[in-house]
Amino acid sequence: MNSSDFKTIAAIATPAGYGGIGVIRLSGEQSLPFIRRLLKLSDDSAFQPNQATFQILHHPETGATIDEVIITYFKGPHSFTGEDVVEISCHGSPVVLSAVLRLLISFGAELAQPGDFSLRAFLNRRIDLAQAEAINDLIHSQTSYQAQLAARQLRGELSKQLQPVKNDLITLIVHFESTVEFVEDDLDPLNLKAHLSTIDGTISRLRSLASSYSVGKIIRDGVKLALIGRPNVGKSSIFNCLLGRDRAIVTHLPGTTRDTLHETLSINGIPVHLIDTAGIRETDDLVEQLGVERTRTAITEADLVIAVLDAQEQLSREELDLLREFPVNLYVINKCDLEKRLAETVVDSLSERHELIHVSALTGMGIDDLKDAIARQIVGGNRTVIESSIITNERHFNALEQAIAALEAAKRDLTAGFTEEVALANLHLALRSLGLITGETLIGDIINQIFSTFCIGK
Ligand SMILES: Nc1nc2c(ncn2[C@@H]2O[C@H](COP(=O)(O)OP(=O)(O)O)[C@@H](O)[C@H]2O)c(=O)[nH]1
Ligand SMILES: [Mg+2]
Structure with missing residues (x-):
């Protein structure tokens, strides 16, 4: 799905109730055109990307003043969702906010479902799945420590930590795939010992990450x-x-x-x-x-x-x-x-x-x-456990466990003398399991990598 397939969504982004400020957020191609209908402006020249402007919202039919607001415009793809995003900071009155939201909906905006903005950010590859989850964790954190961990994950810490493990797995898969496909082409014989030690290395890195869940679960719950x-x-x-x-x-x-x-x-x-x-x-x-x-x-x-x-x-x-x-x-x-x-x-x-x-x-x-x-x-x-990366999410933990189990199985198969083809299935499974954490499909990556290691014309 392409971002232009998405309808423009709108929602009140601040909690229900009275407050100094209440924010309405829009995302999608129609964000600026919709908001312009509430302003007496003939074009969008008042809006510069990443800048806030003072504006007065008017009812499109009666012309009555609705509120004095600050509008911030983020031009896609350089926005949170990757689409055009507009944030309207109104006075924090539930009456004003719902009136503005109702008007935007009447123009054709769709009421955003929970998590819709983050979902778009993920689908448009602005953030990975673990980062999207971290946003939610950060918002719902109840202690400063939970917030700290979520903020670290939001910066992609977990994804960064998994990347070298994934790279090792991809290299191994690429090697095994080429051994399987081109047996007759005299590629280097499989160096079993080296491969087993690579697998061991990935298992131990994943194990240490998975073991942090015992503390992570406590920090979370x-x-x-x-x-x-x-x-x-x-x-x-x-x-x-x-x-x-x-x-x-x-x-x-x-x-x-x-x-x-x-x-x-x-x-x-x-x-x-x-x-x-x-x-x-x-x-x-x-x-x-x-x-x-x-x-x-x-x-x-x-x-x-x-x-x-x-x-x-x-x-x-x-x-x-x-x-x-x-x-x-x-x-x-x-x-x-x-x-x-x-x-x-x-x-x-x-x-x-x-x-x-x-x-x-x-x-x-x-x-x-x-x-x-x-x-x-x-x-x-x-304390050292606490200071290093910690898994707080059960889904991540399960995916790690699944990857470890698959790697153990691959190791067993290779040690038992089975062919690389047999081990490959489990290596792929391990990689897919890790991909679950960040929410990516790595098939394209693997294909690209495989061919990038071949000679031209081969
Ligand atoms: N001197 C002194 N009295 C205490 C202390 N802690 C509790 N108390 C008193 O002991 C009594 C019972 O306390 P309470 O907390 O209700 O005990 P509980 O039945 O175990 O919940 C109360 O009169 C408290 O004021 C303490 O550290 N020193
Ligand atoms: Mg008591």
Whole structure:
């Protein structure tokens, strides 16, 4: 499909509601002609590419003023979509915006569907598929870290990283294809060892990229963290401290939190879905019993469990055993501003197997250490993983896995003594799988490359 086959689309690009500015975006050949019908202009000379101009929109029939606006014109193909794009910055009134949009539609513009502008940018090869997805990720990012990763991907980082792997595969495919097609022509015999090592190299690069998904998934979706412990140890106080506001009710009465509370915060840029639970204890109170049941559910659903202990209280063996029933990742000793009565032997036995943090939810002491400890639990303290390229998208991960599996199969076939022809199918599959990530069809590329390595007249 050619870009001129597309109808001109229009949409309100800013969120619903009132605001200082509201933007309407148009893309397609008719962008300027449509907008001109709202202006008392006889030609397009007022519009220079990449420049903003002040204009007054008028109703085409009544001549009534609609709004004073700024119009920015991006001439195709040097625009986001690759087509002529016009952005009209109106005052951010839903009434004005929908009136302008309705007029544009009445002129023949089509109401853009979600993602239509990015789709055109992709179809017109202004961006690849991974970049298009990054735009969406950037817009929907909930932490600064997610935004940072998406912005990097938007700049084509993933595509750039995949390119050398693809090139190696293409070279190999070209070589194998020529070996298959022209066996009788005395081409260099297949150097099996070298080819196997090329395949190994690509597998290990793809593996390291795919392995980043375990962290990438966490950065994208976050982790569920449950705070558990006996009543009154200060779970809700810690919950509030981590959130930085008084969300949960805190009282001196045991059993105050009866239901589980959920809030999301960002720790080192990772979304942490925090769950405050009802204290775990035997109780006759029905509501509290139900709360304890919910606590047990929260624990099974949580990725991380933090058990809170009260520094001021002794911990009986039974209580210790009860805590040990749960898959605790981190122990927190709270109320460290008070005199410590918790036996050292208990503390020692817990810290033998788990990280243990001392805090005071009252004074805020140790809360930053707790956040660091949570971050360490989440990414295993591996900053280097975070700094290198990270796969956050399941589709990319699946495509990588598929490519790795195909390469492994190719390797097996070659090692087992099968012909290049057999291995080729899997090499093609691997390349196609990687092409899925960037959304390209590489068939044309491969054909060009194959012939470019032949002599003229061959
Ligand atoms: N001195 C002191 N008191 C605390 C601390 N954290 C919580 N508390 C008090 O302990 C009581 C129970 O706290 P709460 O957060 O409701 O405990 P929960 O039942 O585990 O959720 C309240 O009176 C809090 O003010 C702390 O670090 N130091
Ligand atoms: Mg509570």
